[in-house]
Amino acid sequence: MTAVVLSEELLHPASIKGRVDEIAGAFLAQKARDAKYRTFAGVLRSFLAAGGKRIRPVMCVLGWHAAGGGGDEQMVYRWATGLEMFHSFALIHDDLMDGSATRHGCPTVHLAMAGRHPGGPGSPAAEKFGRNSAILVGDLALVWADELMSADGGTVAQAMAAWPLLHAMRSEVMVGQYLDVSATGQQAISIEDALQIIRFKTAKYTIERPLQIGAALGGGDDELLQACSAVALPLGEAFQLRDDLLGVFGDRQRTGKPVVDDLREGKATVLLGLTYQRATAGQRATLQRLVGAPDLDEQGAAAVRHIMLGLGAPRAVENLISLRYQQALDELDRAPFRPAAARALRSMAETIVRRAA
Amino acid sequence: MTAVVLSEELLHPASIKGRVDEIAGAFLAQKARDAKYRTFAGVLRSFLAAGGKRIRPVMCVLGWHAAGGGGDEQMVYRWATGLEMFHSFALIHDDLMDGSATRHGCPTVHLAMAGRHPGGPGSPAAEKFGRNSAILVGDLALVWADELMSADGGTVAQAMAAWPLLHAMRSEVMVGQYLDVSATGQQAISIEDALQIIRFKTAKYTIERPLQIGAALGGGDDELLQACSAVALPLGEAFQLRDDLLGVFGDRQRTGKPVVDDLREGKATVLLGLTYQRATAGQRATLQRLVGAPDLDEQGAAAVRHIMLGLGAPRAVENLISLRYQQALDELDRAPFRPAAARALRSMAETIVRRAA
Numbered sequence: 001m002t003a004v005v006l007s008e009e010l011l012h013p014a015s016i017k018g019r020v021d022e023i024a025g026a027f028l029a030q031k032a033r034d035a036k037y038r039t040f041a042g043v044l045r046s047f048l049a050a051g052g053k054r055i056r057p058v059m060c061v062l063g064w065h066a067a068g069g070g071g072d073e074q075m076v077y078r079w080a081t082g083l084e085m086f087h088s089f090a091l092i093h094d095d096l097m098d099g100s101a102t103r104h105g106c107p108t109v110h111l112a113m114a115g116r117h118p119g120g121p122g123s124p125a126a127e128k129f130g131r132n133s134a135i136l137v138g139d140l141a142l143v144w145a146d147e148l149m150s151a152d153g154g155t156v157a158q159a160m161a162a163w164p165l166l167h168a169m170r171s172e173v174m175v176g177q178y179l180d181v182s183a184t185g186q187q188a189i190s191i192e193d194a195l196q197i198i199r200f201k202t203a204k205y206t207i208e209r210p211l212q213i214g215a216a217l218g219g220g221d222d223e224l225l226q227a228c229s230a231v232a233l234p235l236g237e238a239f240q241l242r243d244d245l246l247g248v249f250g251d252r253q254r255t256g257k258p259v260v261d262d263l264r265e266g267k268a269t270v271l272l273g274l275t276y277q278r279a280t281a282g283q284r285a286t287l288q289r290l291v292g293a294p295d296l297d298e299q300g301a302a303a304v305r306h307i308m309l310g311l312g313a314p315r316a317v318e319n320l321i322s323l324r325y326q327q328a329l330d331e332l333d334r335a336p337f338r339p340a341a342a343r344a345l346r347s348m349a350e351t352i353v354r355r356a357a
Numbered sequence: 358m359t360a361v362v363l364s365e366e367l368l369h370p371a372s373i374k375g376r377v378d379e380i381a382g383a384f385l386a387q388k389a390r391d392a393k394y395r396t397f398a399g400v401l402r403s404f405l406a407a408g409g410k411r412i413r414p415v416m417c418v419l420g421w422h423a424a425g426g427g428g429d430e431q432m433v434y435r436w437a438t439g440l441e442m443f444h445s446f447a448l449i450h451d452d453l454m455d456g457s458a459t460r461h462g463c464p465t466v467h468l469a470m471a472g473r474h475p476g477g478p479g480s481p482a483a484e485k486f487g488r489n490s491a492i493l494v495g496d497l498a499l500v501w502a503d504e505l506m507s508a509d510g511g512t513v514a515q516a517m518a519a520w521p522l523l524h525a526m527r528s529e530v531m532v533g534q535y536l537d538v539s540a541t542g543q544q545a546i547s548i549e550d551a552l553q554i555i556r557f558k559t560a561k562y563t564i565e566r567p568l569q570i571g572a573a574l575g576g577g578d579d580e581l582l583q584a585c586s587a588v589a590l591p592l593g594e595a596f597q598l599r600d601d602l603l604g605v606f607g608d609r610q611r612t613g614k615p616v617v618d619d620l621r622e623g624k625a626t627v628l629l630g631l632t633y634q635r636a637t638a639g640q641r642a643t644l645q646r647l648v649g650a651p652d653l654d655e656q657g658a659a660a661v662r663h664i665m666l667g668l669g670a671p672r673a674v675e676n677l678i679s680l681r682y683q684q685a686l687d688e689l690d691r692a693p694f695r696p697a698a699a700r701a702l703r704s705m706a707e708t709i710v711r712r713a714a
Contacts, residue, residue: 139531147524
């Protein structure tokens with residue numbers, strides 16, 4: 001274990017993001033040198049360049065610092081980058097499954113690839129090519145994530161501790177996505193079901209597992225990994241609850257995606273569950289007509305928002321967020337983390353919960 | 358290195374398949390004990406039970422024996438099983454991309470999953486659910502394949518030798534699929550393009566890399582890995598050329614898939630490339646109207662087969678297969694493989710090249 005004096009700079013999300021983007025860039029540039037990978041590497045480079053908060057890499061690096069920051073730092077950053085590459089896979093497939101048109105203000109991969117087909121935009125052949133390419137680009141991102149994480153460096157003990165957590169993370173996010181896909185478009189989603197989706201799809205995947213993976217790479221023991229969970233799960237739930245609010249009430253200019261998508265798709269959120277729970281029979285009928293309707297327009301979305309606001313659903317979600325935020329802070333006070341890392345996590349928690357995009 | 362006297366029984370494909378299926382069954386049964394993975398484990402169990410030749414696991418185990426069969430046998434079988442699980446991923450996504458209705462005589466995963474949706478068969482919601490579930494089931498098979506291969510057992514040296522080959526295999530098959538997706542439905546595919554697709558999509562993926570991975574796990578040196586390539590590439594090309602013939606002229610009862618699919622989809626095969634090369638202007642016009650037409654029926658397919666036969670294209674493909682088969686046998690004679698393993702590979706080569714399903 002190297003006892004480094006921690007400069008706050010090293011723990012700053014922007015600094016972590018910078019290093020991760022550098023490693024991802026170098027990795028993809030090296031792939032692009034091989035002609036057969038050039039197209040894929042280019043698509044993934046553009047995808048990463050379009051935006052993203054790099055929350056998973058930040059959590060991974062903070063987890064490592066929290067556990068003492070022992071061992072090979074470069075290995076930790078490669079894992080952090082691998083988590084982001086895995087996330088690119090997840091988003092590319094997610095956008096395809098949702099039929100989303102934009103991500104970070106840019107066309108989604110399936111649409112961008114459709115645009116490259118000689119069949120011309122909108123032709124069935126071009127659309128099929130776009131969908132199939134997005135499946136393959138996503139698959140390759142998953143495989144390349146593995147490559148980043150299994151590169152040389154670090155000790156066998158570090159890898160042995162981190163792999164089972166990565167395996168768990170990857171299986172859990174598939175389950176979360178499956179629950180999401182199964183519930184989407186169903187009428188009158190319950191709050192319990194929506195919370196379970198949040199737990200797998202976001203809380204564990206976005207916060208808990210990345211934090212634990214970093215901690216494991218840093219030599220954290222079971223008690224420390226438990227503390228990671230205790231902090232991460234409420235924080236991750238708060239993150240997704242905020243995301244769901246932004247998906248309906250957010251500012252398109254800042255989120256980079258249309259705020260009609262979630263409603264048009266009938267996304268099974270706690271916000272929607274709460275709305276159904278409180279709605280009158282008449283309001284339910286309106287919701288069932290509008291939410292999940294493929295042709296839902298801004299006017300229809302405004303009507304749904306009006307019902308939600310009238311029932312106090314967004315305010316109730318804000319309360320759920322506050323409760324979880326407070327719980328995460330309490331757990332942070334108790335956690336046996338290095339103080340500088342705990343401070344960085346506290347500040348990260350605030351950003352996550354208060355963000356407007 | 359354990360010097361075992363090799364019983365021929367151990368090298369028999371049916372015996373290898375039996376052990377691999379046992380490991381896969383136990384792995385999925387263990388996953389199914391966790392409620393959240395039950396659906397996925399059940400779908401994958403049915404998928405594997407429906408059929409399949411287990412060529413990749415057989416190649417992996419034979420490669421291991423060819424290199425001397427040193428180290429932990431159980432680890433080799435877990436890798437062999439992991440290769441089959443990875444292949445399930447590849448097939449599930451492939452069936453979705455091709456829009457295939459059956460595989461081994463059973464409904465493909467996207468169709469089977471669509472059938473579970475409350476929306477009822479054929480409804481857009483059920484179809485979307487089927488497609489999205491198939492993406493997720495495939496993704497999870499990929500992730501679980503990794504789990505099988507990274508389980509404890511074996512030495513670090515074994516793993517270090519095998520992982521780069523696995524990484525190469527996984528990236529190459531995505532490239533092969535992408536070349537395939539890009540070429541499918543295009544008019545007048547060239548023989549060179551079709552051969553390049555075959556190389557990545559099949560020869561490297563199905564034969565070369567599994568054989569090399571097994572050899573690397575068995576402690577094979579560079580010379581031995583080179584010999585694996587020299588045998589595997591012509592054999593793998595022969596395998597795919599046979600597959601393409603069966604895809605147009607095969608017996609539906611034996612292949613388990615309709616023999617109109619490849620033509621309806623406009624699959625870019627060497628068979629089709631040769632046909633275009635030899636066709637008259639009139640025949641080309643007919644081919645361009647029929648091949649790749651979404652509504653191609655058995656009568657249209659018969660017309661295409663008639664043109665192909667008249668031009669001697671199937672016979673020319675048979676010649677390409679024979680040439681490659683002979684080349685593989687010559688390389689086998691030269692390869693520094695254990696004699697029992699070389700014999701088993703020779704018999705496997707014959708099966709692969711002469712098969713009718």
